Amino acid sequence: MKVLVAGHICLDITPEFVSGNLECLVPGRLYDMQGIGFHLGGAVANTGLAMKFFGADVKLTGKIGSDLLGDLVLKQLEDYDAAASMIVDKDSRTSYSVVIAPPGIDRIFLHQSGANDTFSFEDFSEDAFEGIDLFHFGYPPLMKQLYINNGDGLEYLFRKIKEMDIVTSLDMASVSEERAAGKENWDSILKRVLPYIDFFVPSVEEVSFMLDRKKYHMWQQQAADADMISLLDIEQDIKPLADKAQEYGAGTVLIKSGAKGMYCQTASQAVMDNIADRLGVDLSDWVGRKHFEYSYKPDRILSGTGAGDTSIAAFLCSILQGNSFERTLQYAVGTGASCLEDYDALSGLRTFAELDEKISAGWEKNVF
Numbered sequence: 001m002k003v004l005v006a007g008h009i010c011l012d013i014t015p016e017f018v019s020g021n022l023e024c025l026v027p028g029r030l031y032d033m034q035g036i037g038f039h040l041g042g043a044v045a046n047t048g049l050a051m052k053f054f055g056a057d058v059k060l061t062g063k064i065g066s067d068l069l070g071d072l073v074l075k076q077l078e079d080y081d082a083a084a085s086m087i088v089d090k091d092s093r094t095s096y097s098v099v100i101a102p103p104g105i106d107r108i109f110l111h112q113s114g115a116n117d118t119f120s121f122e123d124f125s126e127d128a129f130e131g132i133d134l135f136h137f138g139y140p141p142l143m144k145q146l147y148i149n150n151g152d153g154l155e156y157l158f159r160k161i162k163e164m165d166i167v168t169s170l171d172m173a174s175v176s177e178e179r180a181a182g183k184e185n186w187d188s189i190l191k192r193v194l195p196y197i198d199f200f201v202p203s204v205e206e207v208s209f210m211l212d213r214k215k216y217h218m219w220q221q222q223a224a225d226a227d228m229i230s231l232l233d234i235e236q237d238i239k240p241l242a243d244k245a246q247e248y249g250a251g252t253v254l255i256k257s258g259a260k261g262m263y264c265q266t267a268s269q270a271v272m273d274n275i276a277d278r279l280g281v282d283l284s285d286w287v288g289r290k291h292f293e294y295s296y297k298p299d300r301i302l303s304g305t306g307a308g309d310t311s312i313a314a315f316l317c318s319i320l321q322g323n324s325f326e327r328t329l330q331y332a333v334g335t336g337a338s339c340l341e342d343y344d345a346l347s348g349l350r351t352f353a354e355l356d357e358k359i360s361a362g363w364e365k366n367v368f
Helices: 043-053 068-078 114-118 144-163 186-196 204-211 213-223 234-247 269-279 307-320 325-339 352-360
Strands: 002-007 010-017 033-041 057-061 063-065 087-089 096-100 108-112 134-138 167-171 252-257 261-265 290-294
Touching (some): 033 043, 033 068, 043 057, 043 134, 043 307, 134 307, 144 167, 144 186, 167 269, 186 204, 204 252, 234 261, 234 290, 252 307, 290 325, 307 325, 307 352
Parallel strands (some): 002 057, 002 134, 063 087
Antiparallel strands (some): 010 033, 096 108, 252 261, 261 290
């Protein structure tokens, strides 16, 4: 099966601070640094390259500028033989995030959306979808041209994809209410878009912000400084969000719930049969399932970078291989846990065979 992973891509630039707790950065003061890291970020890099790691035949398409940062993005993608389908726009700037993370202080992000804000269906080449069986798109809340005008661009994109009889998958991104994207009516946007989505794979924070803002605010108040997800009840809090997404037309809904795990609510017989026929796999045990898969405990925790994106990569690749519903969710949460064990999104990943071995050996689950 051939996969096209598209959407948001950026370059993460991370200055490496010398050990020591810095309570603040004082203007005019010189700080000694240890080095600097340049890593690919966004759904295209994290999910797309993870799917390549799991053996999928993947094309990556994101939009960058014809500039120095764009050259760095292409160079890193070339190392994975994944740069050929990128869109280079001489009139745009490459998106970047400067991650300010002094020891002992929560991270500060300086972000430029750049070319992501102008990305639209018209940017794809005429042969972009030739032979494609699965289309995964990530982070439209960080891509202005897709969410403005009540999501006209996003709805048009997925409508055109479904007209090509391609299986579709959509991941979201968190936005604050202070940003332009946070002021959009995401309930209305998703009502337009979800009828074209076979696999809707947001986080619980993202989907609650978009589909039940009142409850999202209530959870924030209840959590205060604690982890909001740890307070959520599966039946009363998470399942209703999947119900609403399916009422709007989504097929299978997978809600990432951080260290707690993942909730999956699958599509009807007709929808799953159509996907199975399109992909040439057996999904007979996927019909009408509702299950929360608790996460595995990572051997160590170094960084959360890309954990959600790579878990979705495992989820989709397992479906492409025709694996069972239960094993697919185990691969997804196992990949999320593995990703935490290294600093970047890919270095900690385990193959499905390695995950099988660790699960069979009694990999311990998180308990809430």
